[in-house]
Amino acid sequence: MSTTFRDPMRVLVIVASTRPGRLGTAIADWFVRVTKADAEHGGIAVDVAHLAELDLPLLDEPEHPSEGAYVHEHTRRWSQRVAAADAFVMITPEYNYGMPGSLKNALDFLYHEWAWKPVAFVSYGNTSAGTRSVQMTKQVVTTLRMMPIGATVALRIADSTSDGQVVESMQIEETARGVLAELTRVADAMHPLRADAESVGGPIDGLxxxxxxPGDLAEVLVLQRCCWVEEALANDTLDLAPLHETLDELRESSKQWRLWCVRRHGRLIAAVRARAHGATWMIGRLMVAPDYVGKGIGSWLLEYAEQMAPAEATQFALFTGQRSERNIGLYERAGYALTSAESMPPHSVYLTKQRALVG
Structure with a gap:
């Protein structure tokens, strides 16, 4: 397992088959179970995506995926899930010497989200144990700038499964653990490439x-305290939670909030966090380094945080200082309005914005 990757590494296991009665679900469960101890030891968070449950239609986005201009909520949900992953394990059968159409379609929906990430395969089938599906898929993923690793698990259904389950085999289980180990090493090696290459546009270049x-949190805390000095001056108080938050408290809060970091040439220059509270998508601690203020990054990052909201969110909400005129102006220009709230942090105001319906 990797020791240098910034924990936790995120591995997305993709179950390709959508056929009723599919064997892929049992194989994915088996893979996660036999690699669980190694994943926990290596600081790896494993997520499982069933294409049958995602219910993606045939590619229906009007713009090319490389533009990232998604108009459909199902695409945005899929984009968020893939973008959050550092590596992939594809559980795929073989259909007529090839990959399932559902897998090809899921790959085609996105572009930048796949790039510079390794992918491993667990295949299954009859004569070839699904290996011809893997060979076909490799042509596609390499075009998306993904890196197929050498280690694979190939299950011949007649030999490796019984009653819809993978049979116990020390040899096959060891192979599965080897796949995860190699995937981790390659993801670790590729991370700097991805960090340099995943420019997201924005108001200035190189973001x-x-x-x-976890390794980012100390740097986030330094930026936070730097940014809230101005808030303290504007509100004539030091009684602001961001100024007093400890690293342990930030670690604890990060279990409840999703926290995004914005870097330019490796330097942390902005951050924002958000979490769901019922149907409200709470946005907090939007911060931009003082020497980057006035370049449009705050507005851009606010919009980015809004786009990360789950489908069920119907409104956005946030707090800011009651005398923070510049912040209030930024939020009002973005469509937020001052709103009363039952409980309010000291020296704060509450703003909300209704989410626009899409489609």
């Missing part, structure tokens, strides 16, 4: 956005 990892 990248990524979910914060």
């Amino acid at each position: 990248t956005v990524d979910l914060a990892r």
Whole structure:
């Protein structure tokens, strides 16, 4: 397992088949179970995506995926899930010497979200144990700038499964653990490439956005205290929670909030966090380094945080200082309005914005 990757590494296991009675679900469960101890030891968070449950239609976005201008909520949900992953394991059967159409379609929906990330395969089938599906898929993923690793699990259904389950086999389980180990090493090696290459556009060149990892939190705390000095001056008080938050408190809060870091040429220059509270998407601690203020990054990052809201969110909400005129102006220009709230942090105002319906 990797020791240098900024924990936790996120591995997305994709179950390709959508056929009723599919064997892929049992194989994914088996893979997660036999690699669980290694994943926990290596600081790896494993997520499982069933294409049958995602219910993606045939590619229906009007713009090319490389534009990232998604108009459909199902695409945005899929984009968020893939973008959050550092590596992939594809559980795929073989249909007529090839990959399932559902997998090809899911790959085609996105572009930048796949790039510079490794992918492993667990295939299954009859004569070839699904390996011809893997060979076909490799042509597609390499075009998306993904890196297929060498280690694979190939299950011949007649030999490796019984009653819809993978049979116990020390040899096959060891192979699965080897796949995860190699995937981790390659993801670790590719992370700097991805960090440099995943420019997200924005108001100035060279910006990248990524979910914060534990190794980022100390740097976030320094930026936070730097940014809230101006808030303290504007509101004539030091009684502001961001100024007094400890690293341990930030670590604890990061379990409840999704925290995004914005970097430019490796330097942390902005951050924002958000979480769901019922049907409200709460946005907090939007911060921009003082020497980058006035370049449009705050407005851009606010919009980015809004786009990360789950489908069920119907409104956005946030707090800011009651005398923070510049912040209030920024939020009002973005469509937020001052709103009364039952409970309010000291020296704060509450603003909300209704989410626009799409489609």
